Amino acid sequence: MSASDARADPVLRSEQAHLLAANDCLAEMREGAARIADYGVDALASESLGRMRAERLKHLGADLEAPPFFGRTDRDPEAEHPAGEVFHIGRRHIRDSVGDPIVIDWRAPIARPFYRATADDRQGVRLRRRFGFAADATGYAVLSSYEDEHLDAGENLGLRSDLLRAEIERPRVGPMRDIVATIQPDQDELVRADLDTSLCIQGAPGTGKTAVGLHRAAYLLYSYPERLRRSGVLVVGPNAAFLRYIAQVLPALGENGITQTTVEDLVSGDGRLIPGREDAVAVAVLKGDARLAEVCRRAVISHIRKPESDVVPIVGTKRYRIPVERVRRYVDDARRSLVAGELRWDLGRERLRMLLAQDVRRQREDAGGAPSDAETGKVARSVPVKEFVDAVWPALDPREVLVRLYTSPQFLHRCGATVLGPDELDQLAWADPPRSVRAARFSAADLVLLDELRGLMQPNDQYVHVVVDEAQDLSAMQCRVVARRVPIGSVTVLGDLAQATTPWAVGSWPATMAALGSPAATVRPLTVGYRVPGEVLIVANRLLPFIAADVPPATSVRAGREALSYTADLLAAVGRCLEAEGSVAVIVPDAAATSVRAELAGAGIATEELAGAGIATEDLADALPARVTVVAASSAKGLEYDSVVLVEPAAIVAQEPSRLDGLRRLYVAWTRAVSRLAVVHTAPLPDELAVTP
Numbered sequence: 001m002s003a004s005d006a007r008a009d010p011v012l013r014s015e016q017a018h019l020l021a022a023n024d025c026l027a028e029m030r031e032g033a034a035r036i037a038d039y040g041v042d043a044l045a046s047e048s049l050g051r052m053r054a055e056r057l058k059h060l061g062a063d064l065e066a067p068p069f070f071g072r073t074d075r076d077p078e079a080e081h082p083a084g085e086v087f088h089i090g091r092r093h094i095r096d097s098v099g100d101p102i103v104i105d106w107r108a109p110i111a112r113p114f115y116r117a118t119a120d121d122r123q124g125v126r127l128r129r130r131f132g133f134a135a136d137a138t139g140y141a142v143l144s145s146y147e148d149e150h151l152d153a154g155e156n157l158g159l160r161s162d163l164l165r166a167e168i169e170r171p172r173v174g175p176m177r178d179i180v181a182t183i184q185p186d187q188d189e190l191v192r193a194d195l196d197t198s199l200c201i202q203g204a205p206g207t208g209k210t211a212v213g214l215h216r217a218a219y220l221l222y223s224y225p226e227r228l229r230r231s232g233v234l235v236v237g238p239n240a241a242f243l244r245y246i247a248q249v250l251p252a253l254g255e256n257g258i259t260q261t262t263v264e265d266l267v268s269g270d271g272r273l274i275p276g277r278e279d280a281v282a283v284a285v286l287k288g289d290a291r292l293a294e295v296c297r298r299a300v301i302s303h304i305r306k307p308e309s310d311v312v313p314i315v316g317t318k319r320y321r322i323p324v325e326r327v328r329r330y331v332d333d334a335r336r337s338l339v340a341g342e343l344r345w346d347l348g349r350e351r352l353r354m355l356l357a358q359d360v361r362r363q364r365e366d367a368g369g370a371p372s373d374a375e376t377g378k379v380a381r382s383v384p385v386k387e388f389v390d391a392v393w394p395a396l397d398p399r400e401v402l403v404r405l406y407t408s409p410q411f412l413h414r415c416g417a418t419v420l421g422p423d424e425l426d427q428l429a430w431a432d433p434p435r436s437v438r439a440a441r442f443s444a445a446d447l448v449l450l451d452e453l454r455g456l457m458q459p460n461d462q463y464v465h466v467v468v469d470e471a472q473d474l475s476a477m478q479c480r481v482v483a484r485r486v487p488i489g490s491v492t493v494l495g496d497l498a499q500a501t502t503p504w505a506v507g508s509w510p511a512t513m514a515a516l517g518s519p520a521a522t523v524r525p526l527t528v529g530y531r532v533p534g535e536v537l538i539v540a541n542r543l544l545p546f547i548a549a550d551v552p553p554a555t556s557v558r559a560g561r562e563a564l565s566y567t568a569d570l571l572a573a574v575g576r577c578l579e580a581e582g583s584v585a586v587i588v589p590d591a592a593a594t595s596v597r598a599e600l601a602g603a604g605i606a607t608e609e610l611a612g613a614g615i616a617t618e619d620l621a622d623a624l625p626a627r628v629t630v631v632a633a634s635s636a637k638g639l640e641y642d643s644v645v646l647v648e649p650a651a652i653v654a655q656e657p658s659r660l661d662g663l664r665r666l667y668v669a670w671t672r673a674v675s676r677l678a679v680v681h682t683a684p685l686p687d688e689l690a691v692t693p
């Protein structure tokens with residue numbers, strides 16, 4: 001191994017020359033993309049060429065200030081390459097004017113050994129080189145050091161690599177960054193799992209779950225362009241603040257077309273539906289239960305009426321009689337398809353019209369006629385057919401069906417009595433029926449049920465792969481919202497059962513994966529922590545026996561001396577954090593946000609407040625976080641800050657409905673810091689932090 005930052009170093013000089021060449025080639029590729037000939041064959045071709053050009057430029061232009069490569073592998077000699085091939089690995093493929101590769105995209109199969117090769121399993125690699133960069137006066141990254149690992153001489157640095165450690169120890173400022181230069185072998189295995197594999201990744205705080213999920217999305221888009229080209233991948237996060245935090249990662253990896261959203265946004269029916277009432281906790285839990293799917297299904301199916309008479313369409317002056325037995329058979333067929341999930345309600349109406357129209361067509365053909373498609377279509381749209389369909393398979397509005405469930409005891413009983421208990425049925429009933437469906441106000445859990453009902457009636461957007469983050473918090477019905485968007489694809493599910501803080505959380509990975517439509521997925525653990533200093537993590541781990549006994553504790557790769565401190569003085573703690581580099585969060589009991597901000601303002605410390613629900617997803621690109629952010633404990637999930645001041649842990653525990661939820665909330669808040677955690681308290685700390693049973 002050698003490391004150097006001397007400008008005179010011949011290795012650095014030659015690598016710097018390669019870097020300049022790579023930058024020139026990239027510039028040429030950009031110019032080439034901008035020139036994509038537009039022969040104007042026709043408007044459509046011209047438009048699609050323009051779109052292609054814009055996409056390509058966007059892809060090539062992402063993050064121009066990032067260095068074109070971060071690593072290199074020198075391979076063993078081969079017959080065709082007696083000196084052994086050399087590959088520079090970067091965020092995107094760069095080629096020279098004759099098409100030879102100058103930099104290999106990190107996602108290409110040939111780049112894989114950069115992440116996975118070890119001295120024991122070299123995968124054809126004799127040397128791995130990592131590069132270090134420093135910003136020059138203009139902010140551009142310049143090559144400043146390198147680190148070699150001679151795998152063929154038995155060198156195996158693993159996490160002892162200085163450059164790797166420097167990257168992991170780097171103070172955090174602003175939103176999340178990609179980890180493409182330092183993905184670890186256990187993470188890489190998950191990132192590169194093939195498209196048909198559904199993964200469930202259980203990982204302690206800071207083990208890189210979010211990072212793995214996002215890099216996996218980028219990997220899949222690269223590796224399966226045909227299957228994923230147009231909106232094939234969806235990323236689902238817990239709230240808008242989290243989406244803002246991760247928003248830059250995929251664009252930095254050159255992927256701009258991925259939709260990043262929340263379950264709330266998915267069920268909001270293009271933003272038209274917002275919660276207008278709050279459920280009691282027990283009711284919200286019940287509405288999140290998987291059994292509600294069956295209630296919804298029955299509620300829809302129960303609207304099918306048994307046909308009682310013949311249908312008699314008229315064509316011209318002639319009447320054609322379709323006997324009731326045949327009509328019943330058509331309805332039964334459509335019903336069976338609906339029950340099997342092969343047909344949605346609204347399409348069922350279409351199917352019935354067509355079955356009746358084709359029946360008439362056959363009758364006319366049997367009588368020697370030759371009816372045209374247009375005439376058959378006319379029968380399908382005729383008044384008798386329409387009236388029949390409206391009577392036996394009426395048009396439904398999800399809101400109407402849900403209001404009926406909540407306001408008609410008979411209907412609720414009919415749809416729910418075999419799957420829910422009498423008390424549960426009572427819990428669902430509305431005590432204050434609205435005057436009309438339009439006047440009805442729905443809760444957040446109701447919007448999920450409306451999505452379930454809508455999903456039975458109409459098609460929805462579909463994706464080939466969905467990445468679901470913080471999945472431990474989802475109810476079974478919320479999982480189904482996601483599953484509906486990926487009916488035949490695969491999912492990457494990320495979460496930590498110890499961080500589950502919603503009362504409706506499913507509570508186990510097999511049940512969550514079943515509700516997500518991938519019951520066979522195995523749970524893959526991540527236990528190496530890259531965020532929280534060891535000193536801080538050891539204390540957090542004391543909570544595990546109380547909050548998730550089966551979850552394996554994480555070990556930290558970050559030493560972080562004097563990372564944990566306790567004080568009663570808020571201002572002093574924040575002041576000390578401000579002396580260090582990086583972002584600062586003051587995590588507080590939700591009810592204390594205003595008073596803590598006022599106290600800090602009184603001392604001349606400006607703050608920003610972060611409450612997940614308050615930020616609309618469209619605003620994601622706006623406003624970088626201020627230096628000090630006051631974060632309500634309930635909004636801290638998934639985020640990280642260089643320094644964290646944690647205010648009154650006992651009050652954070654006490655704000656939740658149960659001790660279990662409170663301790664989990666504390667576990668989340670405790671594990672947000674990268675460099676230091678200052679615990680500010682006057683009340684005694686929760687006992688669970690002190691003991692290891």
Ligand SMILES: Nc1ncnc2c1ncn2[C@@H]1O[C@H](COP(=O)(O)OP(=O)(O)OP(=O)(O)O)[C@@H](O)[C@H]1O
Binds near residue numbers: 178204205208638
């Ligand atoms: N291989 C790696 N190299 C460098 N940094 C890494 C690596 N893996 C993870 N990190 C960093 O560790 C931090 C935590 O990662 P991430 O947020 O993905 O963890 P998480 O498991 O999702 O955490 P949480 O459970 O708290 O949501 C991030 O700053 C991430 O960039």
